[in-house]
Amino acid sequence: MxxxxxxxxxxxxxxxxxxxxxxxxxxxxxxxxxxxxxxxxxxxxxxxxxxxxxxxxxxxxxxxxxxxxxxxxxxxxxxxxxxxxxxxxxxxxxxxxxxxxxxxxxxxxxxxxxxxxxxxxxxxxxxxxxxQSGPPAWDGAAAARLRAARAREAVQNYKRGQPAADPRAALMAAMRRVAWPPAPGSAKAARPRLDRSKVFFAAEVAPERYTGIAAHIEGLLPELEYGSWCALPMMVVDRWQDALRRGATRYPGFVVVPSDVDANAFRRYLRENLDEIRRERCARNTRHGR
Incomplete structure (x- = not known):
C-alpha cells in the first residue's frame, strides 16, 4: 500500500x-x-x-x-x-x-x-x-468479554479475604529455618510477590495489557514500598488523571497505580494518601460486614 x-x-x-x-x-x-x-x-x-x-x-x-x-x-x-x-x-x-x-x-x-x-x-x-485481512479474532466484543471475566475473577478473589503476603515475615521465617547464620554480605534481599487476588484494572486499561502491567509492577515492588500497603487492594489505571473525578478519587479504599508507574512519584503519592486510603478501606469493610 x-x-x-x-x-x-x-x-x-x-x-x-x-x-x-x-x-x-x-x-x-x-x-x-x-x-x-x-x-x-x-x-x-x-x-x-x-x-x-x-x-x-x-x-x-x-x-x-x-x-x-x-x-x-x-x-x-x-x-x-x-x-x-x-x-x-x-x-x-x-x-x-x-x-x-x-x-x-x-x-x-x-x-x-x-x-x-x-x-x-x-x-x-x-x-x-x-x-482485506480485517480485524483478528481479538475484536472489541472479545476484549469486552475478557474485561468482564477478569473483573469477575478479581471480585471473587477479593471476597475470599486471603491474607496478603508479608515479605518481611516470610524472610524472617526462612532465616529462622536455616541451621547456620549467613556470612556477612552474602544475604540476598527477599523479592516480594504481588498478591494478584487484590489487583483490579480500571475500564480504560486494555485487557491484553493486564499480564504485562502486572509483571512490570511486580518487578518494582521493593521500590514501591509494597510491604507498607500490601494488605490493601490495588487499582491499576492508565494514567494518574484517570483516577480522579471532579478532583476526588474515583476509587476510595484502593491504592491507585498507573500502568507506567514512576517509583518516586508513587512514593510521594503514598506519603500523602496512604492513611486516608486505609480509613476509606476500613469504612468500606465495616459497611459490608467484613
Missing part, C-alpha cells in the same frame, strides 16, 4: 466533512460550535496515521467513544450525527491506515458527504491487501 497515495485520497474526504461541520459555520449556535470543534479535533487525531504517516500516534489513534457532529438538516434544523471509530488496534501501521481510511468513507456516508463510486473504488485499490 502506498501511504502517500492514500493520504492524497483521504484529504478530500476530510475537506468534504469540514465543509459540513466546521465550527465556524455555527457561530450563532455556541453549543453546536463547541461540540463540532471537539469532534473535529478528535477526527484529525484519528486520521493522523493516514494524513501524517511519519508522526508518532501514541494515545491519538484510540477511538475513545463515538464522535458527535452537529449538522443542519431539513429547514436548517440542527441534528446530531454520531459515528464511532473502531478501538481495534492493528499490529502494523499499514493495517491501521487502511482501517482509518475505510472508517472515513463510512463517516462521509453518515454525514451525507460520501464521494462518488469511482473515488471510493480508488481508495479501496490504494488500500490493497492491508485492509
Amino acid at each position: 502506498d501511504p502517500v497515495r492514500l493520504q492524497g485520497l483521504v484529504k478530500p474526504l476530510l475537506h468534504a466533512v469540514l465543509k459540513k461541520v466546521h465550527p465556524d459555520y455555527f457561530t450563532h449556535h455556541p453549543a453546536a460550535k463547541a461540540a463540532n470543534h471537539s469532534a473535529v479535533q478528535r477526527l484529525q487525531g484519528l486520521l493522523t496515521p493516514v494524513l501524517a504517516p511519519g508522526t508518532p500516534t501514541r494515545n491519538r489513534d484510540s477511538a475513545g467513544g463515538p464522535l458527535e457532529f452537529i449538522v443542519r438538516g431539513d429547514g436548517e434544523a440542527l441534528q446530531t450525527v454520531a459515528f464511532e471509530f473502531s478501538d481495534w488496534r492493528p499490529r502494523g501501521r499499514a493495517e491501521l491506515q487502511a482501517q482509518r481510511a475505510r472508517e472515513m468513507l463510512a463517516l462521509c456516508s453518515a454525514l451525507g458527504t460520501a464521494p462518488g463510486a469511482d473515488a471510493a473504488k480508488e481508495i479501496e485499490d490504494a488500500i490493497g491487501q492491508a485492509a
